Amino acid sequence: MRAVQITAPGEPEVLQLSQVPDPVPGPGELLIDVVAAGLNRADVQQRRGHYPPPAGASEIPGLEVSGRIAGFGPGVTRPFSVGDKVVALLAGGGYAEKVVVPAGHVLRVPDGVDLVTAAGLPEVAATIYSNLYMTAGLRREETLLVHGATGGIGTFAIQLAKALGSTVATTAGGPEKVATARGFLGADIAIDYQAEDFPEALREATGGRGADVILDVVGAKYLGKNLDALNTHGRLVVIGLQGGARGELDLGKLLSKRAAVIGTTLRARPDEEKTAIMDAVREVVWPLITDGSIRPLVARSFPLQDVAEAHRYFETGQHVGKILLTM
Template structure:
């Protein structure tokens, strides 16, 4: 089968279309003919050599796909049939014509979403649902600060938090993106982090109380400011390291707020945990997509053969929403 490989770490130009062995589904796995694959920040980090796949996972990039069921390994108990249109959360292998994945990480398409667009959903929906609701326990009426509000994670997080009855503050890198956050996605306040102080504006917007929950993709660069922006008993959930891995933490400030800093990843979790998360996504997120309360947002699609160009565009930061590869 054809797949995108990265023979050595580097920029987008290292991504090459090649012939590789087709996957064989193991016990409890389904085989999917891939229609589209989502591009995520984790793919970029892996391409650069900073984020190797978990033990036993495919070395091919790609953490989410949409497609059709093409086969089954032994002992698949989920009620799928050949040809079913599905999405899947992966540990790797998405930039390819086929992928084998545990059946618990596969869901039918949500109502009203076509099979290509659906590739934009599994990674972001699972990440946001597991972190905002399972980990941070975001409650109606609480205030959440979402960094990177116009990226794939941010777009989903803003909408799910609003649908849950939270007050949403989100950051973006331009006035145009900030306007989209409030105008199209429904955020209560959008902050241009390049020209505005998000700590000051969060405090102002909350009457000095701060944010109950912060969902952060930046990491070290924002650690001190995030703690300053937290409310009493606030929960800072760090899910990305775009701003580095190491920073000083003022434990006095953290203790004074009785706050928590939580770090999580999705990719390396056991299949059983991922299946639980995906069941939650199906129960809580899919109905919101089917009703139109939560919208998909795909910025641009590229053919699989143009994966290098797609990564170059993704790296530019110009996108709003998801970038997809199509087969």
């Protein structure tokens, strides 16, 4: 099969399309003929040498795919059939024509979503639902702040939290992205971080309360400001390190707010945790996609052989929604 390999840490040119052996499903695993794969920041970090796959996972990048079931390993008990249209959450291996994955990490494509578009759903849906609701316990009456309104995480998080009844604030860079966040995505509060101090703007918009939960992909650069933006009993959930991994935290302020700082990743979680997350996504998130409350947004699709161009486009930061690779 064709698959993308990382020849050395570096720029997009290190991504090379190669012929590799087809994977063989083991106990409890499904074999999927891949139709499309989602591109995530974790893939960029892996390409640069900063985010290696967990032990035992494929070295091929790619954390989510859509496709059709092509075969079964021994002991699969979930009710799938050959030819079923599915999406899968992966620890690696998605930039390829075939993948193997534990059956518990696979869901049927939501009704009303085409098979290519569906490739951008599993990683973002699992990341957001697990962090906002299973970890941070976001409630209907609370305010969520999402950084990066127009990326894959931001576009989905805004829609999901709105659909489940929270007030949603977000940051975005520039008037155009602020308008998109407010008008197209439905954010209640949209703050231009290039022109405003976001903690001050958020407190003003919320009558001084700030955010009950913050979903942060920036990391160290925003650590102090995020704490300033938190309400009493607030929860800061850090899921990315775009702005660095080391920062200073005012513990006195953290204690006075009785707040929590939570760091999580999805990729290296045990299989049973991922299965529980995907089951919750199927029960809670998939119906919201089917009824139109959440619209999967695809910025652009690239053929697999143009993977380097896809990474370059991702790194411009100009996209709204997901970037996909098609087989």
